[in-house]
Amino acid sequence: MLSFDPGPEMAAELERVRVLGREFLRPLGIEADLTGEAIPAAHPFFQKAWELGIGRLGPDDREGREVGNSGERTAARRGVLVAEELAYWDRGAAVALPGPGLGAPPVRRMGTPEQQERFLGRFRDPSRPRWGAFAMTEPAAGSDVAGIRTSARRDGEGWVLSGAKTFISNAIRADWIVVWATVDPAAGRAGHRAFVVERGTPGLEDMRAEHKMGLIAYESASFTLRDCRVPSANLLGGEDHYRARAGFKGAMESFNATRPMIAVMAVGIARAAYDAARAFAREHYVLARPLPRHQRITAKLARMARKIEVARLLCWRAATLADVEQPNQIEASMAKAFAPAAAQEVTSLALEILGEAGVRQDRYVEKLYRDVKAMDIVEGTGQIQRIVIARRLVGYPAAS
Ligand SMILES: Cc1cc2nc3c(=O)[nH]c(=O)nc-3n(C[C@H](O)[C@H](O)[C@H](O)COP(=O)(O)OP(=O)(O)OC[C@H]3O[C@@H](n4cnc5c(N)ncnc54)[C@H](O)[C@@H]3O)c2cc1C
Structure with missing residues (x-):
């Protein structure tokens, strides 16, 4: 398989x-x-x-x-x-x-055919580059997705969104943002709705980039929704979708599809660190003196290679299950729990192999060390993945 x-x-x-x-x-x-x-x-x-x-x-x-x-x-x-x-x-x-980035999965999975065409169709237009974004996280609701407080209130033919979102990738340059809001905070996940908010919509305000420790090349943005009016046609799937209580399921399915991809990105960062460390070791140790004298170095390299391989296999397994349309929640969570932690260890070992050269900015490895941490945070932290796995293993019902 x-x-x-x-x-x-x-x-x-x-x-x-x-x-x-x-x-x-x-x-x-x-x-x-x-x-x-x-x-x-x-x-x-x-x-x-x-x-x-x-x-x-x-x-x-x-x-x-x-x-x-x-x-x-x-x-x-x-x-x-x-x-x-x-x-x-x-x-x-x-x-x-x-x-369209992380905005694409919910539009594909939850959007009506008309919405898919309206929001994704423009990404076929060759004239200029476009971005999409996905906004779930709030200043007081990250891991606890059910606790989002951005409200959606029906008003005539449309909806009014009020709240704040934070750390949203590419939101500043996005054509549209899939914004998750609640129609009833007391209803938890059943109250969730996803709206596509177009750039320039009045009330989409205070857009600003956060300063982060790594991954500087793209913006992580925070913004406010101040009485932001959105047409009914931008409620993903329409009301019928939510009568079937599919809103939260839609978000979670999006995560199950994207988690192996996020996890494998940690593998990519780890491989870059491993290559840099191996090249450095060959240049500075192995070629200069006989290999066995440097067991501490080579044992580290072997450990790094093993971790990368195992992490990659977990990601592949989760992706394979997604392709054959089998449930992959536990496998996606295992990949996401394991790969970023393994990649953090690998980048750390790479720094050790490089010694003092490792912390020099021009060596690239210190950048990888700063970049990799976010992989443990985004799309469900390592701790949350462990909870998801444990619930499944002991037979607790999945979050609904
Ligand atoms: C670079 C970057 C890009 C991002 N891009 C996006 C994006 O595009 N869209 C979006 O919506 N969000 C995005 N996020 C936000 C990200 O999804 C959240 O940061 C993440 O869900 C964690 O939420 P939090 O930061 O509020 O941490 P919290 O939920 O406040 O958690 C803080 C710590 O407590 C731990 N913790 C929480 N609950 C438990 C528990 N029950 N048991 C044990 N430990 C627990 C967590 O693991 C974490 O270590 C991004 C974040 C980063 C760093």
Whole structure:
């Protein structure tokens, strides 16, 4: 079942990602890290990437499915292969790439055909790069997704949203943001609704970038919704969708689809750190003196390689299950709990191998060490994943 032979087409795609990564993503990620500024939306690289089709949806992408020559669905497996490679070159610059991003899964899974066309169709337009965003987190509700307080109040033909969101990737440059709100805080998850809020909507205010320790190449934005009026047509799935109590399920399904991709990005960062440490060790230790004298170094490298391999396999398993449309919640959570923690250890060991050179900015590894922490936080922290796994293992019902 765990077949990851990419095949010639996928191998060619990965090679294109490698070229993109070497020539653009890594240099732009380093530049952003040094200047402390995200890559500007108007950067010519984004226009060029868009023209090449990067992030742009093709005619069949509306369904979010890709079927290989064998008739098998392969989108999730292709996704993890590309995500690891992108993150290897620079995870921050990769997230800055145009496209609907995390906003796409809820539109695909919950949106009506008309909404899918209206919000995703524009991502097929080759004229200029576009971004989408996904806004769940609030200043007082991160892990406890059910505790969001952004309110949605029906008013005539539309809805009025009030509240605040924080740390939303690419929100400043997004054409639209999928905003999660509640019609009844006492109802918990059953009260959740997802609205697509278009850029420029009155009441979408105070948009500002947060300063973060790593992944500087893309903006994490906070904003306020002040009596922000949204048409009924922008309620994802329409009211019928929520009468079926599918709102929270929709959000969670989005996470199950994207968690293996986030987890495998940690693998990509870890692999970059491992490569840097191995090159350094070969240059400074192994070639200079016999290998056995440096067991402490080589044992670290072996540990790093093992952790990377195990983490990658967990991500692949979760993605494979997604492709064959089997439940993958526990596997996605295992991947997400394991891979970022493993990647944090790997980047830390890489720093140790480099010694004092490791903390020098021009060595790149210290940047990876700062970049990798966010992978443990986003899309459900490591602690939350462990809770999800434990609930399943002891047979508690899944959150509903
Ligand atoms: C770089 C970056 C990009 C992001 N992008 C987005 C985005 O695009 N859209 C979006 O909606 N959000 C985004 N987020 C927000 C992210 O999803 C939240 O930070 C995350 O869900 C954790 O929430 P929190 O930060 O409020 O931490 P809290 O929920 O306040 O948790 C704080 C700590 O307590 C732990 N904890 C919480 N509850 C428990 C528990 N029950 N048992 C044990 N430990 C617990 C957590 O693991 C964590 O270590 C982003 C965050 C970052 C850092």
